[in-house]
Every structure is written in C-alpha cells, then in structure tokens.
Amino acid sequence: MAYLDINGVVRKFGGLTAVNGITLAIEKGAIFGLIGPNGSGKTTLFNCINNYYPPHSGDIVFKGKSLKGISSHEICKLGIGRTFQIVKPLRRMTVLDNVMSGAFLRKNSLNEARDKALESLDFCELTHRKDMLAKDLPIADKKRMEISRSLATEPELLLLDETAAGLNPREIDGAMKLIRKIQDTGITCLVVEHVMKFVMGISDRIMCINFGREIAKGKPEEIANHPEVIKAYLGEEYAKGQ
C-alpha cells in the first residue's frame, strides 16, 4: 500500500464532473507533479483530499487510514497541509502571527508556537518580513508565507497548488529550491503546476489530467513527450512559447 492512495475519486458540481475517477498512488518522500489544462480538475482533487469538497465516490487513503468523512481541520491534524491557488493570507495579521496560527496546531504555549513559527519562517527565508501585515506582502512572499504557515503545522504530506503562478523567473527558481529543501526534510509533496519548467524540474513522477480524467502518468521526460499530453496542451503551450 502506498503512502497516499487515491482510488477512483469522483466529484461533481451540478451537471459538471470536475474529477472523474482519478486513481493515483504517491510514495513517501516523493515529489509528485499534477498537471493539466485550466479547469481540468486539479484544484478540485486537492479539495477532495482535504475534504473541503467531499468526493461523491471513490476513496482516499493516507498512511492506511481512509479520509472518508473526516473534516478538513482533522485532516490537517493527520499531517496533510495545503496551500491555496488563490492565496488566502490572514490579511490583517502579521506574517509571524499567520505562521503562529499554524504552529498552534501542535504547540500549546505562546512561546513554543512563536519559536516554531520563527523556525519555519527562517526555513522559508521570510524572517525579514515577519512584522509586516500579510495583506501588504508581494505575491511571491504571500505564497512563501502560505508554505511557511503550512509547514508550521508539521505536515508529512504537503499539497501545493500553483506555487509558481504569477512569479518571475528568479522567484520561480527560489520556489523550486524551497520545495527541494522541503523534500529533503522528508515531507512528501503533491504539486499542481502550470509552469512546465518548474514541474518538470522538481517532480519525481507526474500525472497529467484533462476533463477530470487521467491522460498520462510517468517520469517527467515521458510526460513531456507523451502525445496525449502534447495534444491537451498544444494550443496553450504554443501560445506560451511564442
């Protein structure tokens, strides 16, 4: 049995089936990439994993435990952290307070939580921003802060939704380094990404989905040359390439 096992998950919104029977297994310690055109169901799959949108059928098993019927906050407690595609900073709290709010999951006293948060901020190279209000951060730092906040909850599996979107090339390199560093601490990562350079560069394995279904799965180089993937991405990628 794999570390995270997703088994035929289906999620509908009215008549639209956003995730249509996705099955995938992630090994402990890996970075797993999830790609697919806009609206293909990647974020919805994340939302199924942490039960923000409970799957309509199928099953998700984390470390041998089914996540069925477990609420979002309990899933975080089990060790699955996440970031949001559209960042959700706690706007009128400082960066430090944001991260402390995550740290309190496993620390009860103010001092312990502060130490944990500072450690996490240091890890994400955000210490210099700690007293700023979250709403005033530039986008790249907002994303870093979300990662830092999530790390403060001491996750074993981290779901990262489009960390590189909206970043400039230098910031993208920084984000790649950060994710590798996270992997080095033994945390498993599931990464949703549009920026090919990013996802190809860091993932051990990649799955490509379209219309809520898997169209290819394999090593980065296999995916990059997969005819179905190229077909799904063609227009978009060409447009980007020009």
Place this chain on the structure above:
Amino acid sequence: MALFGQTFITGVLMGGIYAIIAIGMTLVMGVMKIINLAHGALMMVGMYICLVLFEHAGLHPYVALIPTMIALFIIGYLLQKYSIGRVSGVETIIPESQVLLTLALGLAITEVIRVIFTSNYQIIHPALTGEYWHLAGMTIEIPYLIGFVIATIFVALLHFFLARTDLGQSVIATSQDKDAAVYMGINAERITNFTFGLGTALAAAGGVILMPLFYLYPHVWHPYLMKAFVITILGGMGSTVGALSGGLILGLAESFGSTYWGPQWGEVIGFIIFLLILLFLPGGLKRIIGR
C-alpha cells in the same frame, strides 16, 4: 368558519402590504449583497412626507403616494451615492461596515424626524378611513383592500420593469453577477444607486398605504423592518416573486398565529419561520420556484 375566513383575508391583505415593503429591501439586498437597516427608517420618512402633504396640501394619501415616492427615490439615491456607496469595498476589521452604516443612518434619520415632529403619535383620517365591507359574516376594512390592490399593482409593475426594460435587465444582471455586469458595460455603481432609490421609493409606498390604518410615530418602522427581513430571507434575495409569496406567507402566518394562539405571539411566528428558513432553506423560496 367565518373566523377562519376573516383570519385568512386579514392575512392576505396584510401580506400584500408587507410584500411591497419587502420587495424594496430584496431588490437592494440582491444588488448590494448587504442588509439595509435604513430601509424601515426611510419608509417612515415617506410616511411623514405623506402626513405633511395631507395636512398642509390636503392630498389624500393615495394621491400623495406618487410625490412621496419620487421624494424618497431621490433621498435613497443620494444616500447611497454619497454615503453608503462610499464605504463599499473598504477593508475593515468588522466585515459588515456597510450594514452598520445603514444602521447608524437609520438611527440618525429617525432622530431627525423625532426632532422635527416630536415622538407624539399622529393619526390622520382621510376619506375611506374606518369604512368596512361586510361579506358573509366577515368584515373587510376598505383601506386594507385598497392598500393590497396598490401593493399588488406595484409588484406587477416592478416585475414587468425588471423583465422587460433595459434598465430592469441591468438591475437583474448586476444583482446576479456584478463583475460580469461590469464587463458587459453596465455602470454598476449607477445601477446600485438607482436600485437603492427604487427600493426606498417602494418602501415609502408601503408606508403611505399604512397611513390610513395605523398611528404614526418616529419608531413606527421597527416591526416593519423585521418583517421585511423575514420576507426577504423567506423569498430569497433579489426575487420579486419570492418577496410576494413570502409576504403572503408571513401575513397569513401572523394572522393565524394571532387568532388561534394569541395576538402577542403573532410576531414570534414570523421570527421562527425566519430562523428555520435561514437554517434549513438557505436561499429561500427562490431555490424552489427558481426565479
């Protein structure tokens, strides 16, 4: 049987009058996505304007209706443009700052009226006041009936306006999806101001209809504001059909509650319906009737 019939008719007539007050509120809530706590106070201002028109110009309330509505349209438009609208989108610690602003405005307006007219009860006796129709053992007070008819006409006109005119369609578009409406070239700000004016004018119409029936004093609006909420939540925000059916349901529920349970409990029934709808049918009747 006559008691039942009487209760039923009283409920329906009152419900129609509630509906016109609530429709103003549901429109505003639909477009602005906020609760407007000044709605009742503005209705009361309409009633005082009507009072002045009756006492100093001798206009019967049913005639004073139109100038009163125009006046309140202008007041509502300006209030939204220069006060409430300015707070929209401002990030604050308490998320409901626009709602609190309407609340404070409502209090201020009430106080202005109280300073001018004192808190004394006022009552007017225009023609038709206190006249009855007797029908199969039941009595129907004529002003109730006329009020109901006027309210129904306005609801129908509004429905037609929203469905058939460009301006009405802009109001609907703005209430369904403000961003999309803006992309389509609608001036959402102006539409919001207009809707606020329109909603206020409708509330004023509801107030004027009540003039031959009840006393008038600055705080007269409290129960009506509550009822307008109940109906708006019951009918679904922004839904005219919902507001009309919600008004009738509330009118009937109160009427039957007072008759068979005791007059002091009539109002509680409305609030209980309100809570049940909030909890178990979010979105209100609109979800069931689909418009």
Place this chain on the structure above:
Amino acid sequence: MEKKRQWLILAMLGILCIVVPPFMGTYAVHVLILVMMWITMALGWDILGGKTGQISFGHAIFFGLGAYGGGLLFLHWNITPWWGMAAGPVLAIIVGIPIGLVCFRLRGPYFALAMLALNEIIAIVFTNLDTLTNGATGIDCARTWGAEKLPYYYIALVIAAFAIFVTYRIQNSKYGYYFVSIREDQDAAEALGIPTTRYKIYAMIPSAGITGLAGALYMNYISSIYPETVFALEAISIFMILAVLIGGAGSLWGPVLGGAIFAGLDEILRATIGPISFLVFAVIAVLIIMFMPDGIIGSWPKVRAYLRRRKLTTGSEG
C-alpha cells in the same frame, strides 16, 4: 522600554480609578459606573464580534439573561440578586452555547440577522411568559446600599478589570490567534487544522458570560428590570456594536476606549444638549463608520501618519 512605559501608564490609570471617585459627586460616580458597565459590554461583544468576526446583532440576549439570572432567583425564591453575578453569566452561557451551535452554521450577514431575530424572540417570550418572568411588569428588588453609589462603582470597576484581564489572556493565547484566524479567513483557518465551529463556540462562552456579567451588575445597580429595557435591540444590542466601533474592534483597548467614550458621551450629551443628544450621537456614528471604519485605535496609525505628513509639509514651508 516601550512596554515598561505602557505598564506605568496603566498602573497610574488604575490607581486613579481607585483613588479619585470617593472625591467625586454622586452624579459623576453614576456616570463612571455606566462607563465601567459599557466597557465590560463592549469587551464582551468584541470577543465574538471583533476578534472572531461573528457580528452579533443580538447581544442584548446575554445582557438580558445576565440581568434576569439574578432577577428570577429573587422573584421566585427571594434570594439576594447578588447571586445573579454568578447565575446571570451562567444562564447567558447556557443559552449562548446552543445558539452558537445552531447559528454558527450561518456566515456573515445571515448570522447577524439570525441573532437579531433571536433577540426579538427572546424579548417577546420574556414579555409574555408571565408566570416565569413576571412579564412586562418586570422585576423589582431592593438596593443593597440604597442611594449610596460608591460600592457599586467599585464592583463595576472590578468587573471591568476582570473583562480586561480575560480579553488580555485570550489575546495572548492560542485562542486569540485562532479567533482572529477565523475572522480573517475561515477556509484558511480550517486548512491550518483549526476546528472553526468549535472555536466559535469557545469565543461565544466568554463573550456571553462577560456580557451577562454586565447585565447582572445592571440588575443590582438599577434594581429594576423589564424585558423591553434589558433585551432592547437598539439601546443594548446595537449600541454595544457602536461602542466597539467607536473605539476600534478586535483589540484590547479599542473596546475599552469605545465603551468609555460611548457611555461618557451619552451622559454628557444628554446633560448638555438634551433632546438632540441622540441625533448628534447617531451622526457621530455615521461619520466614524464612513471615515474611521476601524475606530479610534484601529485608525490611529493612519491618523498619526496623516498628522506627521501635515507637520512635515508645514514645517518645510516655514
């Protein structure tokens, strides 16, 4: 250094509050009692409204229950209403928890409306359940110290200090952080492992309790209560929000300042300009919401920056 100075100012204020009132007139002490009561209420409301972001339009429920807790004991068993200081808050909390369980499913304005409706329901119920509550006639009890005001003042002072202490402790704990997280973004809070509904209940408990405590004080001090005054939608529920709003929501000193200014201003305006005092008050509220929506404390940094800029420009001219 900064911190030390703050404590010093605080200690001095505390000493003033203790030492000065005996030398003041009866009326002034009366105003101070109301100030303390409103500080307590504003702090109580702010735990749920300002920190947790659940705007309640019905906190008079808890104020009224706090008052009736002692009132009912006195009415039915002739027990001194001082027991209301315990019974009132407990009653408020006992009712507050199920209200929270039901209403916290609603978000934003819907929660506000539900509380408003409950406020009205409870007021009507207390007015009409004659056998239980003595109905609209209300409850009268004898005042322990007759016309003497000072003892009440010191009790009010202790209660306000207690409310400040509770708020301070909440702010500097996991609870405070979790409450504010819920206010800022409920989804993000869930994703950080915060059981949002449970923590809203945790916020409801001190909020209802402290508000109830203010109600119990009111019961003992004013010594007669009626459903229409202690469950008043406008004069209690709404005014509590305005008081917090003036000072600034979500902080410790905002509600304290707001409560003090509100109660003080209310009395002063009433004494000086009488009939139009409430109008002036409402206009002040409108202006504050329009131009200082985060209240005095919340907007202070902005105001200070503005003043500095003014000074700089005038300075460079001169």
